[in-house]
Amino acid sequence: MNQNQRFLSLDVFRGLTVAGMILVNTPGSWSHVYGPLLHAKWHGCTPTDLVFPxxxxxxxxxxxxxxxxxxxxxxxxxxxxxxxxxxxxxxxxxxxxxxxxxxxxxxxxxxxxxxxxxxxxxxxxxxxxxxxxxxxxxxxxxxxxxxxxxxxxxxxxxxxxxxxxxxxxxxxxxxxxxxxxxxxxxxxxxxxxxxxxxxxxxxxxxxxxxxxxxxxxxxxxxxxxxxxxxxxxxxxxxxxxxxxxxxxxxxxxxxxxxxxxxxxxxxxxxxxxxxxxxxxxxxxxxxxLRAGTYFFEVFGKNPLFIYVMSGVIVKLYFLFRIGPENENLYGWLYGHVFQPAFGDYPGSLLFGLFHVLILWLLGWWMDRRKIYIRV
Incomplete structure (x- = not known):
């Protein structure tokens, strides 16, 4: 079994985890999040509580x-x-x-x-x-x-x-x-x-x-x-x-x-x-069965860097203000694009999935150029 095959399951597992971390950390609105994408209030364990461990x-x-x-x-x-x-x-x-x-x-x-x-x-x-x-x-x-x-x-x-x-x-x-x-x-x-x-x-x-x-x-x-x-x-x-x-x-x-x-x-x-x-x-x-694995493999090849970039993007959103009400860019995107087009909960979910895709494209670009940032 060659090196790439031996690492593929791990890369997919790790990539799925990174994608999950991005998704649960970037809902369009914290007031409109489906239950499984929230942490347990205290005792218990939701799917979201599995991501970090x-x-x-x-x-x-x-x-x-x-x-x-x-x-x-x-x-x-x-x-x-x-x-x-x-x-x-x-x-x-x-x-x-x-x-x-x-x-x-x-x-x-x-x-x-x-x-x-x-x-x-x-x-x-x-x-x-x-x-x-x-x-x-x-x-x-x-x-x-x-x-x-x-x-x-x-x-x-x-x-x-x-x-x-x-x-x-x-x-x-x-x-x-x-x-x-x-x-x-x-x-x-x-x-x-x-x-x-x-x-x-x-x-x-x-x-x-x-x-x-x-x-x-x-x-x-x-x-x-x-x-x-x-x-x-x-x-x-x-x-x-x-x-x-x-x-x-x-x-x-x-x-x-x-x-x-x-x-x-x-x-x-x-x-x-x-x-x-x-x-x-x-x-x-x-x-x-390797069909579709590349999507998660991309995340798994630069996991820490992509996670850090997800945080950087969100923080920049809150830094920039837009519109007559001087609204931060994060809230403006959800309130003026995703929520009007898809509704409260679906819009909030799609906002998160949109950022998963954006960061996947970053990871894909890095993989195409063989850029792998190891810390």
Whole structure:
């Protein structure tokens, strides 16, 4: 099996995830979003809640191929590469939070953004930390040790929340991670989308999220070692099913929850990701059905860059004002183009799909010119 075939399922899985991230992040109006494209209000899991952990799973899966090169390097060189990549992704996330570096004040004047209120964490920052810590665990403890360490982290996170979280440890106010982030980051540097200063990509909840990367690595390694045989596929389906079953059982005492990234949520999302990847392997590698895969493959070849560009485009929309009411370009496009033509909910969905297509065209242009930006 050649290199391209071996990577195709992963590229399609990763590309589907990136397309999903763009779609759920850019509805025409947050007041008109179909239920499956919204996050669960608190406990529970919607299709949208699968997107981010799937991306972390794909990061781990890709690591199972990339980390083979580490065997030829010294420990110091490996440490340097891991820390450099971690820092670079984290800094890009910080810059994306700060972009476009200016904003409108209450009087409509454009002023520089202040570092005093810069949100420190975010999606890219979590990807960076989970990659970095996951890679260190895998390299220095080896796969078996990394698996054991991840299990300890998941159980330890449960214990921390249960014993230190007060009378309602899995609630917004009772989550100990809230106090940790407030003490270390400060409220001004946290996300405020929940009505209070609360960061869904905060410090403490990053601990279990490492599991999505490590398990993704282990699945990718297992696939490589066993090739794309039917026996391998059956074992993969069994593993995914067991993880989902264990997660649902654990959910009875430790609720599945994305916003505090519970350990049951890790197992649940890893299980579903494993099952979905199994389907892709069966269809693409074993059945040879490759029609339509190129659309997602494009996203999978430049995933981080395309995700960053999706954020850049949205932020620029809010920077530019248009029309007699001085409306931002994002709201103007939905209110004057998509909503009048298609209605509230369909228009909002098509607005998101339009941006998926725009970013696909960017990825297609890069692929045609063999431009692949690796961070």
């Amino acid at each position: 799937f991306f972390l799973f794909a990061v781990g899966n890709a690591m199972s191929f990339a980390m083979k090169k580490f065997d030829q390097l010294s420990n110091a060189q490996v440490l340097g590469k891991i820390l450099k990549r971690t820092a670079l992704i984290f800094i890009i996330g910080l810059l994306l939070n700060l972009f476009p570096f200016v904003k409108y004040d209450g009087d409509g004047n454009m002023v520089m953004k202040s570092l005093d209120t810069l949100r420190i964490f975010g999606v890219l920052q979590r990807i960076a930390l989970c990659y970095g810590i996951g890679a260190l665990l895998i390299h220095y403890l080896k796969p078996k040790g990394a698996f054991i360490a991840t299990c300890v982290l998941l159980l330890g996170y449960w214990a921390i929340l249960y014993f230190l979280g007060g009378s309602d440890p899995y609630s917004l106010e009772g989550h100990i991670g809230l106090q940790v982030d407030r003490a270390i980051l400060g409220e001004k540097h946290m996300y405020h989308g929940e009505g209070i200063a609360f960061d869904p990509e905060g410090l403490l909840s990053t601990i279990p999220a490492i599991g999505n990367v490590v398990f993704g690595f282990l699945v990718g390694r297992f696939v490589q070692q066993n090739r794309h045989s039917r026996n391998m596929l059956m074992k993969l389906v069994l593993a995914g099913t067991i993880m989902v079953a264990v997660a649902l059982l654990w959910n009875t005492v430790f609720p599945i929850n994305k916003k505090i990234w519970t350990s049951s949520y890790v197992l649940y999302t890893v299980g579903i990701a494993t099952l979905l990847l199994s389907i892709f392997i069966w269809l693409i590698e074993l059945k040879g």
